[in-house]
Amino acid sequence: MKILLVEDEAALRDSIIAYFTEEGNICETAENYAAALTKINIYNYDCIVLDLTLPDGDGMEILRKLKQLHKTDGVLIISARHSLDDKLSGLNLGADDYLVKPFHLSELKARVSAIVRRKSFDGNNLIVFQEINIDTLAMRTTVGQNNINLTKKEYDLLVYFIANQRKVITKSALAEHLWGDEIDLSDHFDFIYTHIKNLRKKLLEAGCNDYIKSMYGVGYKFSS
Amino acid sequence: MKLAQKYNRVNLFTSLIILVLSGAVYYFAIHYILTNKLDNDLKIEEQEILASVHEYHKLPLPSDFKDQKVSYHELKKGDTADRSFSNTWYNNPEEKETEPGRSLNTSVKLGEKEYAVTITKSSLEAEDLVRLIFLITLGIIVLLLISLIAVNRFVLNSLWRPFYEILKQLKAFNLADKNEFSVQHTQVDEFQELNQSVISMSNRVRQDYKELKTFTDNASHEMMTPLAVINSKLDTLIQTEALTDKQGELIEDVYLAVNKLSRLNQSLLLLAKIENNLIKDEEDIALDVLLAQKLRQFHELFVANEIEVEKQLEPQQLHMSKYLADILLNNLINNAIRHNRQKGMIKIELHAGELTVSNTGLPKALDSYHVFERFYKENSSEGTGLGLAITQQICNLYHYKLSYSYQEPHHIFTLKFYQDH
Numbered sequence: 001m002k003i004l005l006v007e008d009e010a011a012l013r014d015s016i017i018a019y020f021t022e023e024g025n026i027c028e029t030a031e032n033y034a035a036a037l038t039k040i041n042i043y044n045y046d047c048i049v050l051d052l053t054l055p056d057g058d059g060m061e062i063l064r065k066l067k068q069l070h071k072t073d074g075v076l077i078i079s080a081r082h083s084l085d086d087k088l089s090g091l092n093l094g095a096d097d098y099l100v101k102p103f104h105l106s107e108l109k110a111r112v113s114a115i116v117r118r119k120s121f122d123g124n125n126l127i128v129f130q131e132i133n134i135d136t137l138a139m140r141t142t143v144g145q146n147n148i149n150l151t152k153k154e155y156d157l158l159v160y161f162i163a164n165q166r167k168v169i170t171k172s173a174l175a176e177h178l179w180g181d182e183i184d185l186s187d188h189f190d191f192i193y194t195h196i197k198n199l200r201k202k203l204l205e206a207g208c209n210d211y212i213k214s215m216y217g218v219g220y221k222f223s224s
Numbered sequence: 225m226k227l228a229q230k231y232n233r234v235n236l237f238t239s240l241i242i243l244v245l246s247g248a249v250y251y252f253a254i255h256y257i258l259t260n261k262l263d264n265d266l267k268i269e270e271q272e273i274l275a276s277v278h279e280y281h282k283l284p285l286p287s288d289f290k291d292q293k294v295s296y297h298e299l300k301k302g303d304t305a306d307r308s309f310s311n312t313w314y315n316n317p318e319e320k321e322t323e324p325g326r327s328l329n330t331s332v333k334l335g336e337k338e339y340a341v342t343i344t345k346s347s348l349e350a351e352d353l354v355r356l357i358f359l360i361t362l363g364i365i366v367l368l369l370i371s372l373i374a375v376n377r378f379v380l381n382s383l384w385r386p387f388y389e390i391l392k393q394l395k396a397f398n399l400a401d402k403n404e405f406s407v408q409h410t411q412v413d414e415f416q417e418l419n420q421s422v423i424s425m426s427n428r429v430r431q432d433y434k435e436l437k438t439f440t441d442n443a444s445h446e447m448m449t450p451l452a453v454i455n456s457k458l459d460t461l462i463q464t465e466a467l468t469d470k471q472g473e474l475i476e477d478v479y480l481a482v483n484k485l486s487r488l489n490q491s492l493l494l495l496a497k498i499e500n501n502l503i504k505d506e507e508d509i510a511l512d513v514l515l516a517q518k519l520r521q522f523h524e525l526f527v528a529n530e531i532e533v534e535k536q537l538e539p540q541q542l543h544m545s546k547y548l549a550d551i552l553l554n555n556l557i558n559n560a561i562r563h564n565r566q567k568g569m570i571k572i573e574l575h576a577g578e579l580t581v582s583n584t585g586l587p588k589a590l591d592s593y594h595v596f597e598r599f600y601k602e603n604s605s606e607g608t609g610l611g612l613a614i615t616q617q618i619c620n621l622y623h624y625k626l627s628y629s630y631q632e633p634h635h636i637f638t639l640k641f642y643q644d645h
Contacts, residue, residue: 009449015456019463080448084505084547102452102486105459168462170476172483179521181487191528217472218462 001046001116002026006036006062007078008055016049019105019167020112033057040066040073046116047074049108052081052090063093074115078103104173106164113163129162130224131208143206153178154199161212161222170219196220228384232376239372243365251358258350259326263309266328269294269343277332283339291316291346299331299338307331314346323348386410390422397426399433399501433500440496451486458482484608491610494551495598498617503545511549512537512574518553519572522561530567538575542641548618555611556581556637562607563635571634577641582634589630596626 003020007013008031020027028045030036033054040048040062048066052059059077066073075095079086087098096115099108117124117136127134133142139155141148150158160177161169174192200212213221273294276284286295293314307330314325327344386408393405405426407419461467462475497503515537526533542549560570560583568584594600596616599609619626625640 009453011453012449012456015453015460018460019456080446080452084503101448102455102482105456170459170462170479172479173459191525194528215462215467215472216469217476218467 001112002028002044003112004028004030004036004039004043004045004048004073006030006048006054006059007051008032008053009051015105016108019109022166033059033062036062037065040069040071044071045073046119047076047096047112049076049078049112050095052077052079052086060090060093063090063095067094072119074112074119076108076111076115078108104170104176106160106167106169106173107177109167110160110163110177114159127159127162129165130211132158132162132203134159134162143203143208146206148202148206150199150202151195153195154202157195157199158203161220164222166221166223168215168219168221174219228376228380231380232373235376236369236372239369240365243361243368247358247361247365250361251354254354254357255350258347258353262326262345262347262350263328266309266326266343266345269345270328270330270341273341273343274332277334281334283332283334291348293344295342295344296332296339299340304331311347312344314344314348316346316348324351383412386412386415387418390415390419394422399430436500437502440493440500440502443493447489448486451482451489454478454482455486488608488610491608491614495610495614495617498548498614498621501621503548505545505547506543507546509542509544509546509549511540511542511579514549515553515572515574515579518550518557522557525561526570529561529564531561531564532567532569533572534569535572536575537572540574540577540579540641542622544622548621552615552618555615556639559583559607559611559637579639579641580636581639582631582636584633585635587633590628590635592628592630595628 001024003025005013005016005020005027007016007029010031013029013031017027017029028039028043030039033056036050036054048062050059050062059079063075066075075097077087077090077095077098078101079090079098080101090098096118097111099111117127125135125137127136131144134140134155135142136159141150141155141158156178157174160174171192174196178192178195196212200210203212204210209224211222211224213223215221269292273284283296284294286293291314307328309326309328312325312327314323314327315321316323323346325344326347327342330341330343332339332341389408390405405419405423407423410416410419458475458479462472467475516535519533519535557570560581563585564570564583565585570584571580571582573580591600596612598613600612601607601609616626618624619639623642625638625642627638627640629636629638
């Protein structure tokens with residue numbers, strides 16, 4: 001997928017690029033409003049990751065510009081502003097999602113993947129990882145020929161894992177993804193262990209390889 | 225007491241005193257002048273008598289003129305008659321009445337004999353005059369007081385109208401509203417000045433408010449960005465292949481600290497936002513429905529902690545921000561879970577405009593005075609210490625009453641929605 005990252009903070013930009021750049025992903029960056037504007041005028045992206053607070057302009061303006069140009073690029077806003085107004089006006093202006101800083105790179109990746117999947121023209125609602133097939137419209141998971149029945153949490157977990165395959169994902173990132181930041185799980189990170197255990201068990205029973213690896217102290221890694 | 229009323233009272237009181245005093249002064253001054261005039265008349269009469277005695281060497285006849293009577297009587301040897309004026313009574317022979325009078329006692333020598341002479345004049349006319357003047361004065365007093373009251377009531381009211389107008393607008397002043405003050409034009413300098421001051425003050429306050437809002441946003445941005453950098457660097461760091469278990473544990477701790485810091489920062493910003501009334505999206509909320517939904521969300525957490533939940537929810541409508549309602553309930557429920565014990569219980573009741581959340585926990589009452597303070601924490605608490613402060617702030621915003629009590633073995637938080645009573 002082709003991604004444009006509009007972010008003025010160099011350190012954050014580097015981390016995101018490093019996390020995203022891998023097989024088949026093209027990741028371009030714009031460090032300010034002017035550069036971003038030039039790029040969206042020339043190219044099309046699957047997803048634009050947009051910081052709202054730029055040194056030389058308001059990120060919201062880029063959204064307006066995209067609308068004017070009739071572009072269908074997916075847009076994910078990343079903002080330090082935890083403000084309902086910003087969120088609503090961003091979404092109203094055509095952004096697909098809104099992520100508040102600070103966030104986990106794995107969460108960003110999962111959200112971008114979801115946007116790209118929704119936006120793709122060929123009706124691609126399939127997620128494939130080795131023998132695992134997920135139909136995101138029907139929310140149906142199959143391993144080879146076998147249907148597996150996943151709970152909502154297990155399903156979310158699996159999609160999240162696949163979006164962040166070959167990456168180490170922290171427990172807190174998983175917890176935040178599954179329960180949001182409403183429920184304060186800071187004392188209960190081990191709580192997600194149950195869900196992972198169940199997911200692994202169901203996958204194994206359906207004849208799937210064991211892709212979930214526990215990384216001691218840190219979290220989990222999903223890889224073949 | 226209203227200013228006009230107070231001013232009226234003082235005004236009327238002093239007017240009354242001054243008028244009564246001046247009436248009295250008037251009375252005595254006129255009385256004095258008229259008495260003086262009478263005395264002069266009496267002296268003239270005396271001189272006429274003395275002149276007549278001198279000329280004719282006999283006493284004039286005791287006579288009764290109009291309003292005047294002269295009488296003589298012989299003084300015995302050794303008696304003296306001092307010349308003096310006195311107030312006496314005068315018998316009016318025509319009207320057969322006794323009238324107030326003024327008399328002059330004097331003496332006259334006729335040969336060897338001395339006679340005492342008493343000249344008496346009626347002072348009725350003078351008294352009548354004084355009375356008339358007094359009545360007129362009284363009439364003026366009454367008229368003056370009535371007109372003062374009328375002037376105060378009607379003129380003052382209309383004079384003060386611009387003041388009450390601006391006061392009404394001040395009362396309705398809301399920072400978040402964009403409405404400017406609409407001031408009535410007034411001729412009165414003071415009110416013009418007041419209007420201008422109010423307008424410039426409101427503009428200044430609005431400006432400050434705007435700056436505060438910008439500051440809040442900036443502070444959030446400035447702090448969140450470094451936190452986002454730390455988080456992303458940690459996320460990158462853990463991708464390193466050769467990470468040892470020990471390093472993993474260290475990173476885990478850093479994650480927890482960063483997570484806590486960003487929560488703390490968000491909570492502080494939220495507090496500032498609520499305090500400055502920056503959250504405006506009020507809507508009608510069915511609290512019972514929202515609460516039931518929350519309990520479903522938290523279900524897993526209850527199960528994991530083996531907490532038994534008992535709920536009794538009656539329909540309750542509230543008008544508040546959905547965002548804040550979420551936070552309010554999250555904080556109360558999170559709190560009830562965090563401070564609970566294993567195999568404990570939580571009881572949630574919503575009825576008659578009152579929400580109570582009670583939970584088992586440490587068998588010791590919390591300090592109900594400090595429990596809602598910022599950063600108040602029991603030693604064992606892992607939270608930020610801001611949850612209840614935020615809850616309290618939300619309640620203040622909507623004038624709900626939040627209180628804590630301890631009834632063995634339950635810690636009870638009670639929320640009263642006064643607005644429905």
